[in-house]
Amino acid sequence: MTKIKLLNIIICLSFSSLNAQTYTFPDEAELHEGTWLQWPHQYEYGMTFRNENDATWVAMTNALQANEKVHIIAYNNTERTRITSLLTTAGIPLTNVDFKIFQTNDVWVRDNGPIYVRNSSGQLVIQDWGFNGWGGDYNFSKCNPIPTNIATATGATVINLNSVMTVEGGSWEMDGAGTFLATKSAILAQTNPTTPTGINALRNVGMTEAQANAIFSQYLGATKFIWLDGWFSQDDITDAHIDGFAKFAPGNKLVTMSQADLLYWGVPQTDINILYAATNANNVPYTIVTIPLTANNVSKTNGTNLGYKGSYANYYVANNRVLVPNYNDPNDAVANTIIAGLYPGRTVVGIDVRNLYGNGGMVHCVTQQQPASGTLGSSSYDIDDEEILIYPNPTDDYINIELDHFEYKDLQIEISDINGKTIKRFDSNIEAEILKINIEDLKSGIYFLNLFENSEKIYSKKIIIN
The missing domain is CATH 3.75.10.10 (L-arginine/glycine Amidinotransferase; Chain A)
Incomplete structure (x- = not known):
């Protein structure tokens, strides 16, 4: 599998002091x-x-x-x-x-x-x-x-x-x-x-x-x-x-x-x-x-x-x-x-x-x-948390995915619930520096944004919908 090369790497969450954290505690309601x-x-x-x-x-x-x-x-x-x-x-x-x-x-x-x-x-x-x-x-x-x-x-x-x-x-x-x-x-x-x-x-x-x-x-x-x-x-x-x-x-x-x-x-x-x-x-x-x-x-x-x-x-x-x-x-x-x-x-x-x-x-x-292991972008995935910008998180109606470029035919985007069930799927045949994903139809709760290349998961990130 060709590794996706991404630049401009920071995960932006809605709270300013997160950048210094060494460990994060997974929510009890996660898988x-x-x-x-x-x-x-x-x-x-x-x-x-x-x-x-x-x-x-x-x-x-x-x-x-x-x-x-x-x-x-x-x-x-x-x-x-x-x-x-x-x-x-x-x-x-x-x-x-x-x-x-x-x-x-x-x-x-x-x-x-x-x-x-x-x-x-x-x-x-x-x-x-x-x-x-x-x-x-x-x-x-x-x-x-x-x-x-x-x-x-x-x-x-x-x-x-x-x-x-x-x-x-x-x-x-x-x-x-x-x-x-x-x-x-x-x-x-x-x-x-x-x-x-x-x-x-x-x-x-x-x-x-x-x-x-x-x-x-x-x-x-x-x-x-x-x-x-x-x-x-x-x-x-x-x-x-x-x-x-x-x-x-x-x-x-x-x-x-x-x-x-x-x-x-x-x-x-x-x-x-x-x-x-x-x-x-x-x-x-x-x-x-x-x-x-x-x-x-x-x-x-x-x-x-x-x-x-x-x-x-x-x-x-x-x-x-x-x-x-x-x-x-x-x-x-x-x-x-x-x-x-x-x-x-x-x-x-x-x-x-x-x-x-x-x-x-x-x-x-x-x-x-x-x-569950691997839920939030474990080392088995190709993209880690320093290679992608996802914001806002928590969110109400949309989420942005920001990459240096977005020109790969085989990249798929899915939203799954905490039990791993796919809720939404987005076609990846898109060229854009920032993708805006509409999620206003989803209920409040904890979800995961998953990226796949050639049907293999390469990244997953928890998102919280208010």
């Missing part, structure tokens, strides 16, 4: 290669913990395996055999299920697991951030090395950030277009003044907000920061992880709760004001979508009343699926319907998390996505 799960076991919290949570992991595996790989971390080979039996008994195909044998303390792979990002060449790498058991509250020595263990086992490149920052994956959210959302209490707080030990929020001692911003800019590709103060509570081990009450959705939407429910959740009024007034990297206000809390206090499957309501914001976006925490509550159907409307083309699957919720978390907390 996955698979999902990582750390299966519950008895070696830390006993048989009751393991047995009462098995059903939730079986349900997640079943929902995920039809459309992506499910990478299960089992404590040992005995557990692998037991888990395999559970899945087989449930009639779940194992074609897309594989196992890694690593000892773990707990199940919260969102917080201690691998963070997949793309480097400047578009290649996926694993980042291993520091993990200290939410400020030293729980044992963490087995969970902390999981990202590096996975990288070693899978042959992935690992970026060791343990000495750079201690941070859990559930403590921050990104909108896929550069905006970063988090609470200071979960990342930057030094001590917790409400607990006798004062160590509940002991993370990143002495780090300033500006220093944290610089780290997240370099390693996640963040260009705008929305910091909430958050809060400390003996009932909230995470010190206000953002994924319990707020999440970005396609189409410049911010999913959260009503003011009354946020106050119930513990969010300070000043944080609510910031959240409701939040804008994206282009200073465009997010459309606020509210989902309810459960109508009733959550009870475990054994009838134990936990004494508090459950959140639906802690959902997980997978390939063709959205896994939503459910609680056997009247508001399950309400929340499922609202979330389904945010992700057309994906099926909402309610996951019973009543027993898991008794341990402090929901679906998003126990899942971690591995993006």
